[in-house]
Every structure is written in C-alpha cells, then in structure tokens.
Amino acid sequence: MVTNLIYVKLGGGKIKSKLLLSVLLLFGLAIILNVSTASACNVTSVNSTPKVTAIDPVNKAIVLNTKVIKIKFNTPIKNGNKFIQLKSISNGKINPTETSISGETLSIIPTTTLTKGSSYQILIHSGSVEDLSGNGVHIFSTSFMISPITLAQMKDGLKRAQNFYNTNGRLPNYVSYGTLKIPIAGFQEIIGFQGMKINGYTGVRPVYITSDNINGQSADNGRINTIVQILKNMGIHAYNLGLGPDSHMTAITSSSVSKNALIVNIYGGADAGIIKEMGSTWYKNLKGTKKVFTLFWPPAQVITGLTFLPRAHDDNYDPSSFKGLAHPDQYLKNNGYSYLYSNVLSTIVSNIFAQSKN
Numbered sequence: 001m002v003t004n005l006i007y008v009k010l011g012g013g014k015i016k017s018k019l020l021l022s023v024l025l026l027f028g029l030a031i032i033l034n035v036s037t038a039s040a041c042n043v044t045s046v047n048s049t050p051k052v053t054a055i056d057p058v059n060k061a062i063v064l065n066t067k068v069i070k071i072k073f074n075t076p077i078k079n080g081n082k083f084i085q086l087k088s089i090s091n092g093k094i095n096p097t098e099t100s101i102s103g104e105t106l107s108i109i110p111t112t113t114l115t116k117g118s119s120y121q122i123l124i125h126s127g128s129v130e131d132l133s134g135n136g137v138h139i140f141s142t143s144f145m146i147s148p149i150t151l152a153q154m155k156d157g158l159k160r161a162q163n164f165y166n167t168n169g170r171l172p173n174y175v176s177y178g179t180l181k182i183p184i185a186g187f188q189e190i191i192g193f194q195g196m197k198i199n200g201y202t203g204v205r206p207v208y209i210t211s212d213n214i215n216g217q218s219a220d221n222g223r224i225n226t227i228v229q230i231l232k233n234m235g236i237h238a239y240n241l242g243l244g245p246d247s248h249m250t251a252i253t254s255s256s257v258s259k260n261a262l263i264v265n266i267y268g269g270a271d272a273g274i275i276k277e278m279g280s281t282w283y284k285n286l287k288g289t290k291k292v293f294t295l296f297w298p299p300a301q302v303i304t305g306l307t308f309l310p311r312a313h314d315d316n317y318d319p320s321s322f323k324g325l326a327h328p329d330q331y332l333k334n335n336g337y338s339y340l341y342s343n344v345l346s347t348i349v350s351n352i353f354a355q356s357k358n
Contacts, residue, residue, distance in 0.1 A: 050075050050129065050137045051217070053104075053244035057256030058208070059142045060239060062193045064151060069108040069122055069144070074244065075131045076103050083125035086110055089143065090118055101129070117148030144256070147190055153177055154191050161187065162198055171201060189237055195259025195289065204356040205262040205291060206237040210247035214268030214297055217243060224266070230349050236356060248274070252287045262356045263292045270301040272309040272325040273318045279335040293355045294332065294339040295348060302341055303328040 054072040057063050069086075078101060086095040086108065098109045106129055114120060121143045127136035149157065157175040161184070164172045175187045182190070191197065192206055209227060211220045224240045231238035241251055241263075251263040267274075277283050278292065296303070303309060310324040325331060332339055340351050 048131065048133065048135050050077055050131045050135065051244075052124075052137075052140055052242070054242060054247065054250040054254075055142050056250075056254050057144045058239060058241055058254060059144075061144045061256035062147050062190050063144055063256060064147050064194070066110050066114045066146070069110075071106045071108070071122075071124065071140075071142075072250075073104050073106070073129075073131075073137070077101055077106060077129045077131055077137075080127045080130040080136050081125070083128045084108060085123040085125070087121045087123060088115075088118060089121050095120070114146050116146050119143055119145040147193075148180065148182070149177060149190065151194065154194060154196065157182075157187060158191055158196055158198065165198055165201060171198065192237075192258040192260060193256065197260055204236055204353070205260050206239070206258045207231055207262045207264060207352060207356055208239050208241045208251055208257055209264045209266065210241045210251050211243050211266040212245060212247075212268050213243055214266070220266075226345065227264075227349060227352070230345070231352065234349075234353060236353065249286075252283070252290055252292070257290070259289050261290045262352070263287075263290055264295060264352055264355075265292065266295045266297055268297050268300055269312065270296055270303050270309055270328065271312045271315065272328065273312060273315045273322065275303075275309070275328050275331060276318075276322070276325050278337060279331060284335075291355065292337055293352065294337060296339065296341045298341070298343045300341065303332075303339075304341065305329065 050073040052071055053074050054070075056070045057067070079099075082099065084097065084099055084106075086097045087093065088095065095114065096111045098111055100107045100109075106124075108122060121141055124137060124140040126139045130136045147154075157177070161172055161175055171184045174181045174183050176182070188198070188203070189206070197203075207228075209224045211224055214220050215223075220243050221240065224243075228238040228240050241247060241257070248263070248265040251257060251261075251265070257263075278294075301309070306328060308324055308326050309328040311318065311322055315322075329339075338355060340348065342348055342351075
C-alpha cells in the first residue's frame with residue numbers, strides 16, 4: 001500500500017513525492033517536511049493562474065451589433081480588482097461596461113452603443129479576476145468588429161453581387177452602399193460570419209483552428225499562429241480559436257464562427273469518444289454547414305488501418321459500457337470527415353487549403 005503521498009498541482013498534471021518512512025531524528029524530519037511544504041506552495045502559486053479557454057465572439061470576429069462578450073476560463077472564477085476595459089482600437093476611447101461572473105465564465109456587457117464599422121479591444125488586466133483560491137489572471141486581450149452594414153444591407157449587397165457574378169463570371173471589385181464602398185474580400189468576410197456566401201463562387205471557407213493541450217500553451221499557440229499566418233499569406237481568412245479539451249466544441253457552437261467555416265481540430269492523441277461523438281446526430285446538428293477537419297499531431301496514435309481504438313484513459317464523459325471504437329478511420333470517412341496525421345507544417349497547410357475549398 002502506498003502511503004504519505006504529497007500531490008502538487010502543476011499545469012494540469014500531478015507531481016508525486018513519496019516520503020520515505022525511515023527512522024529519522026525529530027529535527028531532521030521537521031526540516032524535510034517544512035521544505036516540502038514550502039516547495040509545494042511555491043509551485044502552486046506560480047502555475048495555477050486562470051487560463052482563457054474560449055471567447056465569444058472569437059478574436060477578430062465581425063458581429064452585427066453590440067452584444068455580451070463572454071470569456072471562459074479553465075476554472076471557476078471570482079472578481080479580483082475588476083480592471084477590465086473595452087477600448088476603441090481607432091481612437092483609444094474607453095467604453096463603459098458592466099461585468100458579471102457565472103462559474104467559469106466572465107460576461108462583459110457594453111452599456112453604450114458601439115460604432116458601426118469600428119473595431120474594439122477587450123483588455124482583461126492582471127488580477128482583474130481570480131480563481132477561488134485568489135490567484136489572479138494574467139493580462140489577456142481579444143478584439144472584434146461591429147459590422148459597418150446591417151443584416152438587411154448584407155442581403156441586398158449579396159443579391160447585387162450574386163447578379164454581377166452570374167452575368168460576368170467574376171466577382172465585383174466592391175459592394176457599394178451610397179458613398180460606402182466595401183472591397184469584395186471584406187464583404188465576403190462580413191457576410192460569411194452570418195452564414196451567407198455568393199453561390200457558384202469557388203472560393204475558400206474561412207478557417208478556424210483549435211488545439212488540444214499537447215506541448216504546452218506557448219508551443220501549442222505558436223503552432224496555431226504559424227499555420228494561421230501561412231494561410232493568411234495565401235489569402236485565406238484564418239483564426240486561432242484557442243486551446244483546451246473543449247475547444248473543438250466551442251468551434252461548432254459559437255455564434256460568432258462563420259456558418260460556412262472550416263474547423264481544424266488539432267489533437268495530441270486519438271480519442272475514441274470524440275471520434276464517436278463526431279458521427280452522432282447531436283454533433284452533426286450543432287455543426288450544421290460547417291466543415292470539420294481533424295489533425296492528429298504525433299505522438300498521437302495512428303488510426304489508419306487500426307482495427308480497434310480503445311477508450312481514452314481520461315474519458316470521463318462516455319458511459320461505462322463504451323470500451324472503444326472499431327475501425328476509427330473508416331468511421332470518420334463514413335461520416336463525411338477527413339483527417340491527417342502529420343507534424344510537417346507544409347503538409348498540414350496544403351491539406352487545410354484543399355479542405356477549405358467549397
């Protein structure tokens with residue numbers, strides 16, 4: 001029987017230190033216990049700050065009007081110093097807001113009307129919210145834009161752009177509203193967030209990338225950002241949708257993710273439960289017209305040709321009767337999904353580009 005284990009929380013895992021049950025002098029034992037306790041406290045305070053796991057609207061989203069901004073953390077939170085700002089990116093003006101907290105989610109509500117066509121930055125300053133132990137969040141920011149046109153104007157502009165495309169076989173250079181001229185790429189991005197597109201145009205879907213926790217926050221975010229930048233250089237609208245075990249669900253449920261988006265989910269392991277979930281009617285209804293592409297990052301298990309994928313060790317959401325999934329590669333394909341196993345960025349980007357085409 002293993003006894004006397006000290007568990008120290010560190011980045012989602014656990015450190016185990018077994019105290020040797022030896023015959024020690026009283027003062028020597030006291031010193032050892034004091035040092036162990038001090039080390040545990042130091043590790044916890046440094047590594048247990050709340051982390052952002054989801055944002056709605058997603059970073060750089062285009063929304064129709066002023067709305068509640070919701071930021072979800074990886075742990076229940078409470079008010080800290082409440083230093084939270086909504087700032088106009090164009091002129092630096094701070095807009096008044098109200099905030100509320102429910103469990104793991106911080107809600108930020110603008111109390112004045114935001115300007116159409118303007119972009120805004122949310123600044124979550126250090127210590128503005130805390131976990132229930134009093135550990136403050138590190139500074140965090142995200143941004144969004146208020147659409148310069150209404151939904152009715154979008155529909156009108158789409159009708160005119162569609163007629164132009166049907167007549168000329170190409171897109172117009174811009175869509176105009178009086179003196180306002182919106183370049184066609186920008187117009188497509190605006191209407192894309194509302195699930196609209198120009199029929200017949202063989203363009204590409206906007207790409208939203210999520211990732212499991214694989215090699216640490218810095219490395220995982222860096223990987224996504226590198227892919228996003230390459231895609232942007234290719235003329236594709238691409239976004240980093242964040243990290244975490246539930247980020248793949250944020251991608252298909254967030255109202256600010258374009259309805260014709262390509263969702264790219266990066267996993268560091270092949271989870272039979274998640275793969276099975278993707279084939280369910282429930283998941284497909286949530287996904288709607290979005291397209292989902294799965295990327296398995298080594299050392300994830302290779303599922304191609306695999307006869308049976310056992311249930312993941314950390315699967316705490318499936319019933320006990322679920323033991324795993326037979327032929328997971330065929331299961332994905334039969335349900336209309338493509339996947340890739342690779343850690344070569346050039347291969348990954350070319351596959352994402354091919355998947356993004358309508």
